[in-house]
Amino acid sequence: MQIQYLLELTGTGLFAISGAIAANKKSKPDWFGVTFIGFITSIGGGSIRDILLGSYPLSWVADEKRIYVIIAGIVFTSLFFNVLLRLRKTLFIFDSLGIAMFTILGTEKALAYHVAPFIAAIMGMFSAIMGGVMRDVLTNEIPVIFRKEIYASACLAGALVYLALNTMDLSRNMCLLVSVSVIFGIRVVAVKYRLSLPQFKREKVPETDDGG
Amino acid sequence: MQIQYLLELTGTGLFAISGAIAANKKSKPDWFGVTFIGFITSIGGGSIRDILLGSYPLSWVADEKRIYVIIAGIVFTSLFFNVLLRLRKTLFIFDSLGIAMFTILGTEKALAYHVAPFIAAIMGMFSAIMGGVMRDVLTNEIPVIFRKEIYASACLAGALVYLALNTMDLSRNMCLLVSVSVIFGIRVVAVKYRLSLPQFKREKVPETDDGG
Amino acid sequence: MQIQYLLELTGTGLFAISGAIAANKKSKPDWFGVTFIGFITSIGGGSIRDILLGSYPLSWVADEKRIYVIIAGIVFTSLFFNVLLRLRKTLFIFDSLGIAMFTILGTEKALAYHVAPFIAAIMGMFSAIMGGVMRDVLTNEIPVIFRKEIYASACLAGALVYLALNTMDLSRNMCLLVSVSVIFGIRVVAVKYRLSLPQFKREKVPETDDGG
Numbered sequence: 001m002q003i004q005y006l007l008e009l010t011g012t013g014l015f016a017i018s019g020a021i022a023a024n025k026k027s028k029p030d031w032f033g034v035t036f037i038g039f040i041t042s043i044g045g046g047s048i049r050d051i052l053l054g055s056y057p058l059s060w061v062a063d064e065k066r067i068y069v070i071i072a073g074i075v076f077t078s079l080f081f082n083v084l085l086r087l088r089k090t091l092f093i094f095d096s097l098g099i100a101m102f103t104i105l106g107t108e109k110a111l112a113y114h115v116a117p118f119i120a121a122i123m124g125m126f127s128a129i130m131g132g133v134m135r136d137v138l139t140n141e142i143p144v145i146f147r148k149e150i151y152a153s154a155c156l157a158g159a160l161v162y163l164a165l166n167t168m169d170l171s172r173n174m175c176l177l178v179s180v181s182v183i184f185g186i187r188v189v190a191v192k193y194r195l196s197l198p199q200f201k202r203e204k205v206p207e208t209d210d211g212g
Numbered sequence: 213m214q215i216q217y218l219l220e221l222t223g224t225g226l227f228a229i230s231g232a233i234a235a236n237k238k239s240k241p242d243w244f245g246v247t248f249i250g251f252i253t254s255i256g257g258g259s260i261r262d263i264l265l266g267s268y269p270l271s272w273v274a275d276e277k278r279i280y281v282i283i284a285g286i287v288f289t290s291l292f293f294n295v296l297l298r299l300r301k302t303l304f305i306f307d308s309l310g311i312a313m314f315t316i317l318g319t320e321k322a323l324a325y326h327v328a329p330f331i332a333a334i335m336g337m338f339s340a341i342m343g344g345v346m347r348d349v350l351t352n353e354i355p356v357i358f359r360k361e362i363y364a365s366a367c368l369a370g371a372l373v374y375l376a377l378n379t380m381d382l383s384r385n386m387c388l389l390v391s392v393s394v395i396f397g398i399r400v401v402a403v404k405y406r407l408s409l410p411q412f413k414r415e416k417v418p419e420t421d422d423g424g
Numbered sequence: 425m426q427i428q429y430l431l432e433l434t435g436t437g438l439f440a441i442s443g444a445i446a447a448n449k450k451s452k453p454d455w456f457g458v459t460f461i462g463f464i465t466s467i468g469g470g471s472i473r474d475i476l477l478g479s480y481p482l483s484w485v486a487d488e489k490r491i492y493v494i495i496a497g498i499v500f501t502s503l504f505f506n507v508l509l510r511l512r513k514t515l516f517i518f519d520s521l522g523i524a525m526f527t528i529l530g531t532e533k534a535l536a537y538h539v540a541p542f543i544a545a546i547m548g549m550f551s552a553i554m555g556g557v558m559r560d561v562l563t564n565e566i567p568v569i570f571r572k573e574i575y576a577s578a579c580l581a582g583a584l585v586y587l588a589l590n591t592m593d594l595s596r597n598m599c600l601l602v603s604v605s606v607i608f609g610i611r612v613v614a615v616k617y618r619l620s621l622p623q624f625k626r627e628k629v630p631e632t633d634d635g636g
Contacts, residue, residue: 020624030621032577033570047476052259054268056478057539064540081625115269116276133350138557140566142352146245153244197242200232201293264471266480327481328488345562354564358457365456409454412444413505 008105009069011098015042016073018095019135021084035074037135042070044131049106049123053113092191100183103128103155104162104176111166121159128155150190150197158183220317221281223310227254228285230307231347233296247286249347254282256343261318261335265325304403312395315340315367316374316388323378333371340367362402362409370395432529433493435522439466440497442519443559445508459498461559466494468555473530473547477537516615524607527552527579528586528600535590545583552579574614574621582607 019041023034043060050058060066077084084091106127110120129145129152136143145152162179189195231253235246255272262270272278289296296303318339322332341357341364348355357364374391401407443465447458467484474482484490501508508515530551534544553569553576560567569576586603613619 024624028623029570031624032574032621034624036569036576051263051475052270052273054266054270054478057537058476058478061476061539061543064542067542067546078625113269115273118276118279119273122279137349137561138567138570140352140564143350145248146241146350150244152248197244199240200236200243200246201290263475264482264485266478266482325481327485330488330491331485334491349561352564355562357460358453358562362456364460409456411452412448412455412458413502 004105007101009065011101012042012066013069013073013076014091014094014098015102015131016070017077017084018091019131020074020077021081021091022135023139024081031078034077035071037138038074038077039067039070040138041131041135042066042073044134045102045127045129046106046131048130048134049110049127052126053110053115053123055109055113093188096184096187097180099128099151099155099187100158100180103159103183104179107159107162117163121156121163124159124162125152125155128152150186150195153197154183154186154190157186216317219313221277223313224254224278225281225285225288226303226306226310227314227343228282229289229296230303231343232286232289233293233303234347235351236293243290246289247283249350250286250289251279251282252350253343253347254278254285256346257314257339257341258318258343260342260346261322261339264338265322265327265335267321267325305400308396308399309392311340311363311367311399312370312392315371315395316391319371319374329375330372333368333375336371336374337364337367340364362398362407365409366395366398366402369398428529431525433489435525436466436490437493437497437500438515438518438522439526439555440494441501441508442515443555444498444501445505445515446559447563448505455502458501459495461562462498462501463491463494464562465555465559466490466497468558469526469551469553470530470555472554472558473534473551476550477534477539477547479533479537517612520608520611521604523552523575523579523611524582524604527583527607528603531583531586541587545580545587548583548586549576549579552576574610574619577621578607578610578614581610 016038020034020038022041023029023037029037043058043066047058047060050056103124105124107120107124109127110123111117115123133143133145158179161182162175165175165178228250232246232250234253235241235249241249255270255278259270259272262268315336317336319332319336321339322335323329327335345355345357370391373394374387377387377390440462444458444462446465447453447461453461467482467490471482471484474480527548529548531544531548533551534547535541539547557567557569582603585606586599589599589602
């Protein structure tokens with residue numbers, strides 16, 4: 001439990017960093033704006049999961065340490081901004097690990113509320129992606145999950161793997177390790193080879209007929 | 213109750229279809245994006261109503277069948293996409309019926325939480341429109357309810373009719389039938405004759421004065 | 425308590441007025457759109473605070489008078505639109521007072537839920553700013569809190585002042601008076617002298633190298 005808590009705090013800080021970097025690209029926000037976006041990116045997904053589950057108190061409301069970690073992440077981003085920009089690839093690795101971990105921990109939390117397994121997988125995915133969705137909505141962009149390489153679907157796939165493993169006679173650590181690796185692996189491969197899901201439907205250009 | 217549940221499931225599927233078609237118009241989303249938007253369009257309004265009421269568990273969290281219906285709706289949309297596009301008018305009829313039904317069922321649910329009648333009407337309207345509002349926000353559009361023909365106001369009017377009938381000595385079925393018809397009727401007439409509510413205020417162009 | 429309730433109702437109406445004026449600037453919304461945006465601007469912040477705290481029922485759900493005040497505010501805006509536009513400075517004063525008051529009352533409410541002081545300050549700030557954030561998201565703008573003069577940070581500062589005073593041996597009225605004045609003062613000075621927080625980071629323009 002102690003290790004899980006430390007991992008969660010680390011993930012919270014990393015999400016704040018990536019949120020702050022993403023926020024800063026847009027329209028020169030001030031310190032407050034960047035901190036606010038970093039905060040939402042970091043705690044948004046877990047908050048949405050908890051509100052949908054009716055799981056009160058929300059984890060950051062009950063534990064102000066998460067806020068301090070977020071603030072530390074923002075200050076760190078400010079101090080080492082150009083270093084962080086150069087470490088883009090390393091950051092991507094940590095971000096992918098964070099997303100993978102948040103998905104599976106979110107799925108576990110939802111299961112504890114006795115929802116159906118597939119609902120738990122959705123909750124796990126929401127934990128990981130909804131912070132980013134809110135960040136994109138607030139900065140007036142179309143959410144990245146609709147545009148980019150396989151991302152949310154990797155989370156969902158990993159959550160389903162976790163649920164499958166969970167029905168077998170395996171230790172929790174083994175289930176966690178495998179399913180986190182699945183998400184991380186899909187994500188890294190997808191970005192490296194620019195894999196994306198097939199487009200849904202191409203609307204046929206209507207036949208031109210006069211006056212139409 | 214059985215019939216109501218079947219109607220709700222049908223409405224959920226129809227909302228997913230209309231959400232998927234709307235999502236697909238924007239920036240060529242992939243399968244995941246379309247499914248996600250269809251999902252939000254379909255369960256967003258009811259979720260907002262339930263969160264505002266504090267009514268837990270949310271209906272889709274407690275009942276995964278709604279999720280399967282949504283997925284079926286998306287797959288159906290994919291298989292019969294061009295057919296659906298041609299059936300635009302038929303879809304509009306079903307969509308209007310769905311909106312009308314969700315409004316009144318949402319109003320009833322809110323009344324069960326002993327809120328004031330007018331609050332219940334707002335909750336009913338939210339059930340019907342908020343999924344579409346969230347869809348529009350996520351695809352970076354100004355919500356359709358602010359731009360188009362009488363829509364949300366038809367829901368509110370129908371909910372108020374329901375509340376009025378509810379104070380009389382009528383059967384529940386009669387109240388439902390009349391108020392759903394009111395919403396459906398207003399909506400169809402509004403679209404057919406392109407009726408819209410009056411614009412709020414035209415800001416006067418300020419008098420031009422040099423240097424202004 | 426009576427006075428506080430009257431102040432809250434007044435603030436609710438004022439927020440609806442400022443929301444309606446802001447909404448009307450965008451794309452000629454109809455009466456419904458303006459009322460909807462006024463409503464969200466007015467009750468959005470408090471609703472987000474209450475949902476995050478799990479404080480049910482939400483105040484406007486439990487008390488329909490707030491809705492009537494909002495509607496009155498919208499009608500008032502319609503009747504006296506051009507007068508209100510000319511009274512921009514007076515409105516700004518009232519808006520700033522409203523924001524200050526909502527922040528501190530929100531902070532107090534959060535404290536009653538036994539959250540940590542810093543969390544309470546965040547909740548207070550959310551009460552004051554989140555309605556405006558939702559208004560901006562719905563009208564497809566980048567939230568004003570990321571762009572303009574010191575605003576949300578003034579709320580946060582005032583909430584922290586309140587918390588500091590609260591640990592001392594002062595009456596509640598004194599704590600309220602001082603902290604509301606702090607927010608109001610910062611806001612007025614910031615707008616008068618166009619003060620803003622420092623920009624977070626300027627991304628270095630990358631060195632141009634051929635083929636980059």
